[in-house]
Amino acid sequence: MKVLMKGNDAISEAAIQAGCKAFFGYPITPQNEIPEYMSRKMEASGGVFVQAESEVGAINMIYGAASAGVRCMTTSSSPGMALKQEGISYICGANLPCVIVNVARCGPGLGGILPAQSDYFQSTRGGGNGDYYMPVFAPSTVQECWDLVFHAFDVADKYRTPTLILLEGLLGQMMEPLEMTKRPPVTVDKSWCTDGNADKRPRNVVTSLSLYAEVLEQMNIDRFKVYEEITKNELMVENSVKDGDTVAIVAYGTPSRIALNAIEELAAEGINAGLIRPITLWPYPYEVFQNLPSSVEHILVAELSMGQMVEDVRLGVEGKYPVHFYGRTGGSIFEPSEIAAKVREIVKGAK
């Protein structure tokens, strides 16, 4: 049976159903429904809710709860995510699993509360110090928000890494029918955790510190081996580009649905285009651009930013195709007709 639910509420309930036992957050629009939901439901489900003094406080509470081996989650929105970067770097350095959600708004600075995709660099390249990545999942429907929360917890536990769910405020605020499918959490060994049971096992330490160059280098090399595994096993992309398509449109999140409408509009006038929708933004599906049908002549990247993911597309394309860009920012959202117009312009220019 399907229920009608907001993206933010779906994320909250999915987290509880996925076994999240601790939530730490701080008010910021447009993610407020999540801490509000958690404040109502966490205690009843045997979990912990704390409204932290700041996003800095919240991410460090996550560091603590994750150290203790508990499934935990924090959510925020763009400027709040900027504040969490220090903690995320420590969490990566200490190999701790947790789920972070960014219901993104426009920037830079205080920017505005309208939806945007201008945190792509912050999400995939990290704002914290040091060599690190974390898996980034970009849902495009409320259903996918739900499903990816379960997946994000599993991936976090499996590889001992934070995982990030990145969505536009649009999706967080939007109501859609949702199938509340449950799945059991992945079973992992958490004998490394600092849960105060040193009478039953050797004492454990959680730290990102090493003062010896060769030791720290090895820690980084080992972590990048895990990143290789993640890249091998966890890539997610939806590719509907078929033989006969001359343009491949690349878009993620809710804007990918607008791109689909543009593709329909173009098909009616005989211009064939297909959609590439990365679901993991890190690891990025670079290979998809090496195996496109021979009919493809152009790539168009459509983002709600001044152009960020377009850089990854160029890396994947390796100069094989011209890469075009269409973006809106500041909270403006493109219409299907705008993307269609850009495709017409590209196709005509080629002739």
Place this chain on the structure above:
Amino acid sequence: MSKVVYEKSRGLTDAPLTYCPGCSHGIIHKLVAESLVELDVLENTIAIAPVGCSVLAYNFFNCDGVQAAHGRAPAVATGIKRVIPDKIVFTYQGDGDLASIGTAEIIHAAHRGDNFTVIFVNNATYGMTGGQMAPTTLINQKTSTSPYGRQEATTGKPIKVSELMAQIPSAAYIERVSVHDVQHIAKTKKAIKKAFEYQIEGKGFSMVEVLASCPIGWNMPPVEAAKFIAGGLMPYYPLGCYRDIHAEGGSGA
């Protein structure tokens, strides 16, 4: 037959301490370790190390250890204690960590009444980074970033953490102690043990501020540094219990 009259606490590991000669951290570590052993909670304790000279404290305390970002130990402690409330959690923080970069975290942990213990080591300087001025540095005290002595006109007066924390309604126990001589070391032990007892009994947030020496940062021989605690720090930072909501007939300072 020989009799053991003194031995190192099993609350400490065998790792050699990394502190400078004459530094108070060794003594304070010992007092914390002994308290945890005497209260029979060592193996069920999580020690949270700060950024600063005691950043490696997790190598020295013989229990689970977590290293926190600069100033963030109280938030990390909150995260741990809330999910495993039956375990013992303490942060070990210096004055740069707690009284400067970490003021938001320490004040709000106390305000929430989070049931963990803070060992706050106040030596009036940033030791690890080379003896810079801290918010706790005394007026006219020379440091590497107050080379002519701390000037009130431009840096204000030193922050009095225990007095500040004593105003927090949800804080259970706040006491300032010193480790400059044997008598005061014994009193410090008592205060630390009491703070852990409060935590075990679920009474809420407890903090023990320990006035400590930094002979290298202060550019003084150890004996002179110990004397400076008594003659320099103590007049500005008076010892005593600043808040004890469970004291006989008392409701705090």
